[in-house]
Amino acid sequence: MPNISALHEKIRIFSLGGLDEDGKNMYCVEVGNQIYIIEAGIKFPDEKESLGIEYIVPDFTYLIENKNRIAGIIITHAHDDVMGALPYLCKQIKADIYSSPLTAKCIRRVMKEENIRDIQIHEVKRHDQKRIGKHKVIFFPITHSVPEAFGIAISTSQGFIVYSGEFIEDYTSLSDAYRGDFTTPAQFRNEGVLVLMQDSKGADCTGHTAPYHRIAPHFANILEKYENKRIFVSVYTQSVFRIQELIDTCISFNRKILLYTEELRSLIKDLEDIGYTIPSSVLVDVNQIDHISNVVVLIGGTGKAVTNLLSNICNNEVDDIDFTSEDVIVLATPVLPGVEREFKQMENDIYKEGGEVIQLDKVIRSVHPSQEDLKMMIFATRPKYYIPVKGEYRKLVMNANVALDMDFSPSQIIILDNGQVATFENKKLKSCAMEMELHDNLIDGKEGWDMAGVVLKDREILSTDGVMILAIGIDSETKKIINGPDVQTRGLVYLKDADYLNTDVSKIMEQTIEEAVKNKTYNNLDTRNEIRDKVAKYLSNKIGKKPMILSVILEINTQQ
Structure with missing residues (x-):
């Protein structure tokens, strides 16, 4: 008899990255009060919107807020789209990492480069079963473009949660480091598979990936x-x-x-x-x-x-x-x-x-499961629910169609968005609510910065409308203008043909300062902001541009 209280234990499955996008994979399985993190990857910015960004990592806010509930981080293979964000995550939370020996070597190298210590990295073999937190996790071999890749299954009271990894079926001569094993996933169905999560990046390809991946x-x-x-x-x-x-x-x-x-x-x-x-x-x-x-x-x-x-x-x-x-x-x-x-x-x-x-x-396919590969894993595990992961939205839909072709009903197929949570109780899907407002974490150089996009917005303005720098000197006591104004622009207009702009902007600066002094409302910061706002409105009306405006009021002590 199943434990009734255990059946009431909630299972929540959600993604912090990797859905409706290519890269930045991070999937979370929350069983009761424990969180299992699967993958922690990066993605490269769109070429039209990069603006100096090196790459993008997931929003870790939820994990930081719940760091004491994290049972472990599982990395299935050594690719940047599944492990590149690890150093940024591990700078903010301390959790044990589980990976294959070769992947563990790569992770240790990165951690050393980033001077990250006190992180336990556990090497797992591809037929291992380990108790991580309160639950058994089974690692099963798959064939991918790197050695020692694996899929995983988390044992719960409601059935297995299976994440198939980036596998293909390839039965030609392979070394043990690459050879997959589909007998283990087939055994999961004896205990029952609640959810199967499968890679969608090759879901638009018919047939099997092998042998078309061979170069x-x-x-x-x-x-x-x-x-x-x-x-x-x-x-x-x-x-x-x-x-x-x-x-x-x-x-x-x-x-x-x-x-x-x-x-x-x-x-x-x-x-x-x-x-x-x-x-x-x-x-x-x-x-x-x-x-x-x-x-x-x-x-x-x-x-x-x-x-x-x-x-x-x-x-x-x-x-x-x-x-x-x-x-x-x-x-x-x-x-x-x-x-x-x-x-x-x-x-x-x-x-x-x-x-x-x-x-x-x-002429070569990437090493991701094509439609017949996906069908094989679905057939082997017979899951109750199916969640397409990894890929643009159109690929998630194509993956869902694979399940429909195998007589799954639409109610059994769950297409999620990043931040949307699928909640299961008593072996049934209870809700699919959007619970998290996620922001991309932008990486410039070696550090993350500006999740709200303020710096990125400044770069966008500089790249399109340029910058105007306004400077003026005033007496620190009397507040009378004694130097300037000086107006400099870069990437805005060719001032030789627009001298009137220089003249008009200079007048705006002078008048704004004089009025503030006369009304006894002068404050350096407030006056600079007022100058910026007035100049911005003037330029928008006059030339239809909205450059970045930097105003400087230098207060000079003339008594020395």
């Missing part, structure tokens, strides 16, 4: 065609399986390899822990590549960094490589949201130098 056959054709040419390959360092495919293909064609970036070299060193090594005879140093006609140069990085680096190489803006029009460029990286502008500029730079460009990612 090796396409790269082999390139090596064969350009047998005696140098080939530069750009790839995201976190696409580990793809990097291993590229290296293994080079070895099979007896091509020398240069691992050009430190990130790649560190990755290969980490992969030794799972038994992957490269024969030393294959690798060459950077000072040798100008003397080897058929070397393959692997250029790794993340986000904008890898595209910018390749642009620099093609423009001969690096000291150790002389790029020529005989070289071949292979783009083995997908264009991530937020880096489209840099990617286009990179392509332009390559073509200007006369290089040949081959864009492989257009």
